[in-house]
Amino acid sequence: MPDTATSATQQSTERVVALVRRWLAESAEHPAEVSAERLAGVLKDPNGLAFTVGFVDGVMRPEDLGVAGRNLAHVAKLTPGFLPWHLRAAIRVGGAFAPVLPWVVVPIARRVLRAMVGHLVLDATPAKLGPVISHLRASGNRLNLNLLGEAVLGEDEADRRLKGTTEFLARDDVDYVSIKVSSVVSQLSMWSFDEAVAKVVAKLTPLYELAAQNEARGKAKFINLDMEEYRDLDLTIAVFTALLDQPQLKHLEAGIVLQTYLPDALGAMQHLNAWAAERRAQGGAPIKVRVVKGANLAMEHVDAAVHGWPVATYATKQESDTNYKRVLRWAMTPERTDAVKLGIAGHNLFDVADAWVTAVDRGVTGRIDFEMLLGMATGQAEAVRGDVGNLLLYTPVVNPSEFDVAIAYLVRRLEENASQDNFMSAVFDLASSEPLFDREMRRYLASLAALEAESDGGGDDALRADTAGADGTAASAASGTPAASGASAVPAPNRTQNRRTEWTEESFAAAMAAKDAPAPGSEHEQDESLTSVVLGIRRGSLGDGFDLDALEASLDGAPAPVGSGVTPGFRNEPDTDPALAANREWGRRILARVPESRLGVDTVAAARIDDAATLDHVIAVAAERGRDWGSRSGDERAAVLHRAGLSLAANRDRLIEVMAAETGKTIAESDPEISEAIDFAHYYAERARELDHVQGARFVPSEVTVVTPPWNFPVAIPAGGVLAALAAGSAVVIKPAKLAQRSGAVMVEALWEAGIPRDLLVLVDLAERDLGTRLVSHPDVDRVILTGAYETAKLFRSFRPDLPLLAETSGKNAIIVTPSADLDLAASDVVKSAFGHAGQKCSAASLVILVGSVARSERFMRQLVDATMSLKVGWPEHASSQMGPLVEPANGKLEHALTQLGIGEEWLVEPKRLDDTGRLWSPGVRTGVADGSYFHLTEFFGPVLGVMHAKNLDEAIRMQNAVDYGLTAGLHSLDADEIATWIDRVEAGNLYVNRGITGAIVQRQPFGGWKRSAVGAGSKAGGPNYLFGLGDWQPQHDMTSGSLHLRGLEKRVSEIIEASQSSLDFEAFEVLRRSALSDQIAWTEEYSTTKDVSAVGVERNLFRYRPLPVAIRIGEAATLGEGLRIIAAGVLAGAPLTVSTAHELPKGVRQLLGSKGFDLVREGDATWLTRVSKHGVGASRVRLVGGDPSGLAGALDGTPDVAVWAHPVTPSGRVELLPFLHEQAISITNHRFGNPTTITDDVI
Incomplete structure (x- = not known):
């Protein structure tokens, strides 16, 4: 029997290879489009991809012709030799004159480029769209139109995109459209999954009803629900099934996309098939699943790297190719295709031939479509069409006046055409180059071999097993639930994080009992070693330290980085991934507890101190305990702090609950804050070891450190201060802010659970202001760690002028946007930076400074307004709330900023008080903020943003530096010279380029400011020197x-x-x-x-x-x-x-x-x-x-x-x-x- 199976497989493979050779031979009879052939030739040049992407992103995108001209001058130097001499000469001449005559040269250059890539997209103008559609359909092909548009930052753009798609579908010459969930609803949060599904369904239902009405009249209209990001997988499936479960859409045939570079794809296919089969059994129409390999690989890597999550996609191209065949082989049976038709999408001729041969053998050719991309390998497409029948062409449509919105799509296509890993890189040479043909054939055979290996292990039976009755959702696969009988063959998803199960009482007890690793070895011990290092021989790195993986085996994420400057054994804690169903359910349960939560209440009551004598006693006991604690080695302290980090992780749900209940933090804001607190524990644990090994100096710990944190980060900042002081060998007295006492108490409870004695870490709630003064000025208090207003630091020093005070204080932070910026990205980052946690972050953007032509940019202003007005403001127990409440009713400076305008200022978006509590306010944006004005120079700490205008970058930097503070600063620019100038001259401790300016991560972006944003040593929290300022030094x-x-x-x-x-x-x-x-x-x-010790790659964190x-x-x-x-x-x-x-x-x-x-x-x-x-x-x-x-x-x-x-x-x-x-x-x-x-x- 195995011999027969092997023989059949070999025969099938031979048929596939022969069919590919025939298609290649026939494709030569169909001349390629000149533009396509030219583009392919350009991309073969060593500079081809950089030239083309640089042209698309640098010359097509900018609104400012001057910026486009400068970029043209740069990319002209990369002109590929493949281009005809007259084009090369024209580009070089154009590049030379573009900086001085951009209004003449740039429009011509843009027309030339549109001609080179125009075969990949259609012109959306009515006068041209109709004739082009007619021409393309005349050959018998169908078109799947996808309207491209500006980044969807708000509901206006989402509505515009949906309206445009609806107008396409209503045309007599259009019968097939694609649309993404993320293009019809803005600012989706996976935490509010159910609400998001309902909202998207409500918005898409009229579009689907239009298709159903046309179908009832005999004019079939088809809608394909597209997706790009892994985070949208469950959402898109849920929206799709909810849409078609509506009675009026029972007989509508519609489609959805699955991306097989995701291991989750087969489980999702099985779930859709089971649902569709039930729909068919009840008299409903079949559905169609468009099977693609996936087109968002690069951004999936970005998402994973930034968050510390596993990459959602397969690691290799071969694995993706294998899964593509795995999904199709499972789905291509007569029984399954009765409910689920298949759209087999791709240009790899071996995969297309394999699918066709399989479909022929299984008798399902009438239930499949073959789909390709407009303008890609048209000769091969024609050859394929001769066998499989008419093709469906995926057809992006864009208005020429908005051609820049096609950049992301075009860059993906260009990357595919240039990558040697991709079939398309050889598309014009396969017929004539046997080595290239052999390369692609070997790749095809390798993916088949991997699939056959599963079959040999019994997996083929599982792949062919019936799945009726299996739940099969991507979510169930993520949580480890079998999606079908024989589920061993269903690939497990890469992301399996599950907050519901990662901590149990048993695992927590084991973690608390774990021992630490030995201390790192000592540094140089003799003069020769010192001299050797000075002369260029670097010392070895410290030992690996604490093995977190042994205790956190259930936590996914990247391994601890290694290399020069890296803190040994440390890795950042991954945030919770809301793309996973188990985590979303975990979050729902937390939010349900918020309205009645009393966490921390009893602990705060027990910490009450009513008189000076009790306070003095507490400090005296802490000092005694601190002396003992400080005498312990850094290794011993590190062991305790590592346990503290694990305890914080185990208490993540309680900390989210209390922050929401007490301070109004949404789960999207509070979850990363807990990760930061965990990071502080593990990071400072390892830095504590260094204190014992500083050559030439001996660290002398403080006995008592007072920590006075703020309310806006009620867990991470108090935890950071407490853990740093403990790591440095000091006892700690913590007095949380009155508005965040419960949050501080629950954090402290977690540290007590980790074994930190209650008299070493003392929580106090002081009854009177005088007791607060006494605490800060007490002679037995060695140091105070403050996070708060500059005025508070000044007040503390008035109590005791020689007070050793380490303070992170105020910030008046601005983001500069230059004409070379990606304006959509800039608007998005400005809004996130300004209104996250209702602007109640010391790092928040209070100002955006628009340089030159950006101040006149209708697009930037439109996107800024749209994104701001689309934010949903609400209480944190509602998962759909994107911006939570103020911590207390607006008063004083903040109330003034929310209600009063300065001279020459106007409301672009006027903030509104939304309820009687005075805590819920919609965000506001004011324009006309003058240089040196009250709003320019004053910190307000709330959801209000000021817009300033600067003639040039020099003036913008002066405005940015004009404030007394220097905490965070941002720049959006894609011009290297502008970035260099800004980095050299801006006066702030944390700088951010082409990203938001909030959300600093331990070690990756140590946090702390310049000027009046820092008091004391100025060492950054979460950085390599923070512990150095928490004690004294003696010479050794x-x-x-x-x-x-x-x-x-x-x-x-x-x-x-x-x-x-x-x-x-x-x-x-x-x-x-x-x-x-x-x-x-x-x-x-x-x-x-x-140094970039974190080595994230997609970010440079210097x-x-x-x-x-x-x-x-x-x-x-x-x-x-x-x-x-x-x-x-x-x-x-x-x-x-x-x-x-x-x-x-x-x-x-x-x-x-x-x-x-x-x-x-x-x-x-x-x-x-x-x-x-x-x-x-x-x-x-x-x-x-x-x-x-x-x-x-x-x-x-x-x-x-x-x-x-x-x-x-010291020496x-x-x-x-x-x-x-x-x-x-x-x-x-x-x-x-x-x-x-x-x-x-x-x-x-």
Whole structure:
């Protein structure tokens, strides 16, 4: 029997190969379109794809002709040699003149390009559409029209797209259209799956009724429900079945698409077949499933990489090819095709021939259609048509005036034609090139072999098994439910995350009992190692650390990254994937509990403190516990923090519930916040280990740290402060914001569950304001971590001028949009950045600054308004709420911003109060915001956006920098020079290019600002240096050497040291030399390099250091050697320095500092403090050496605008370079439509 089966398979394969050869021979009789052949030739050129995509995206897309002209000049340099000489010459000449005469050259260039790619899309203008349809249908082919349009950001564009499709369907010469769920409803959230289904069904029903009415009159009209993104799979199937379950549509035949590069495809096909069979049994019409391989691969990779989810598609082309055949073989039986006709879509002749041979053998040729793309391989299409009958051509339609909306579609087609993995790359050469034919045949045979391997294992019987009665939905497959008898042959989906089952009491107990891994090895132990590193040999990485995978086996996501600068053992926690049915149900259950939730109430009540004596006792006990905790090694603390991270993960549902109930956070906002809290635990656990291994310095933990978090991130920010302080060896007293006490309490409960003692982590609710003052100013409190307004930081310092305060404060953040931007993407990101969590984020966009012609762009304004007005505002227990409530009724500045306009301002979208609570407001957008106006310079913290205009990028950057704060800043531009200019000049801690400016992720985008957005050390939360500022440092002189060499040091440092040698004894000089070597190591490995440690790929997440002005004070109690050591560090960092010293510096050092333009003053301590009290220090940072920090704090009146480093001088470069450097995180979208871009490769 097996021999017979093998023989039949071989015969079938031989028939397929012979049929392909015949089709190729016959296709030569049909001359290819000149434009198609020319495009294919261009794409073979090494620069062909870059040239064509650059032309489409850079010349066709921009509204501004000047931008298009500059881009044309760039792509002209890539002109492929395949083009005829006269076209090459025309493009090069056009490129030369385009920047100066864009209004002449660009329209001509656009016409040339449209001619080159115009065979791939139809002209939608009425005068041209009809004749073209007639011409294409004259050959017997049917057309499946798909109307392309602007990105659907709001309901107006969605309605416009639906109206256009309806008008197409109503035409007498149109009988087949395609439409996507995501094109008729905007801003869909999978969390509100049921509501989304109902909304889409309501909008699409009239379109389907139109088709049904025509069918009843004998004029068949067909609607195909298309899809692109994996997230839309379940939604599209649910919409499709709900539509056709309506009685008036019972007899309408309609179609849906399945993409077989998804392992979920067979389970989905089985579900649809079972449903359709039942429909047929009740007298309904059959349906049609259009089977495609998939066209959104690049963006699926983006989605997975950004979220840390597994890629939804198969990993290889062969797997996708195999699944294509798997799905068709299962579906192509007479019984199944009675209910489900098949549209076999694709251009791979081997797959088409295989499907045709199978259909012939199984007697189902009358129940299948073959479908191809308009303008692709027309000769081969004609040859195929000779055997299979008329083809259905998938036909994109676009208005020439909006040709840029076809860019995403065209880029996919161009990529397919250029990729060597794709059949289309050889489409014009298969007949003449035997190697190319063999390549494609081998690929076909490999996919068949994989399928036959399943058959040998019994899988073929399963694939042929009847599925009547199986539920078979993609959701059931995702949760592991068999979709059919013999379900072992049904591929499992790649995404299986299930929040309902990943944590049980047993798994949680096991996680809490888990032990940690050994500590990493120590760093360099002798002078030779130090010197080797300085001379270019880098040290090895730390050990792998804690094995998260062993405890989080049920959590999917990317593995922990490795490489230089990566925190060992750390990976970001994946957010919950709402594309999966199990997770959506989990979310529903949480939201149902919100209205009656009392989580955290009892814990807050138990934390009440009514008098000073009780507070003092709490602090005293915490200090005692802190001393013990701080004496433990970083490894021991890391073990506890890792358990804390797992406990937070296990409490995700409770944390979402309490945040929604107390602060109004929607599940879409709160779920990523919990992931951030989990990340803090695991990240700081690993950074705690480093504190024990800093060469040349010993970390001295604080005993008590007070954490005073805000209400807007009621879990992540308090968790970050608490976990950082614990990682640094300190006891913690946390006082959550009054508006978010319960959320803070539930977070603390999770940490207590992880084994953190209640007297080491103390939750307090203070009855009176005076107790709050007492807590912050208490002499036994070593440090305070604050997230809140700048005014609050100032208030805290008024209580205690020398208070060691680390604060992330206010932000007045802007996004600049230049004419070179992708305006649809910019509008989308502006709206998300401005109105996420009702604008109640310190990182939110409060301003958008439109440069030049963007201010006149009707399209940008239309998209901005449409996206804003389409946001659904509501309470968080309703899954459909896209923007939740304010945390409290609008008052003060925010109420003013929501109700009052400044001089010259107008409402583009006027905010409205939506109910009597005063907490629900629709978002607002005001235009005409003037440079220097109240709205320009003031933080409001709510759902209101101001629009400013700038003549050019220089003016826009000045406006962006004009505010007192420097937290986040954004730029939308696809011009490398603009991006470089902006990155070099913008004054903010977190920069974002071509993406939103909120949602910083631990390690990937460490968070913290510049200027008045940061108080204290300025080290970023979730970054490599944050723990360094949570304790003190003592010198550790544990190495000696007889060597006096200065090899490997940068010249500017060696000059300082050489000039100092005659003024120092041997021991002091040795400390200075070794300190400089340590500085050089830290500079080379950490501070002078720009790193992307997360390596996401589709984003460049860069972390770098920028020097800033620092005042060095060398006090009377300092030694000369200590002062020179700090000067050397500042010089290496490149920081502008002012030096005040009580000691006479060596003459050579004075001359060197003077030559660099540094101010140098010799004065005693008293004189210096008097001068400081009158005139300040002239810098935002002071490195105090041998002085009195309390005296300096008094002289500065405790101002938060100056950060003081006063720890004893150490020989550690890792420690001593930090005061001279700003940290900056830069996140850049690194793809266009999912395909890698090189725009910023030479920028940074």
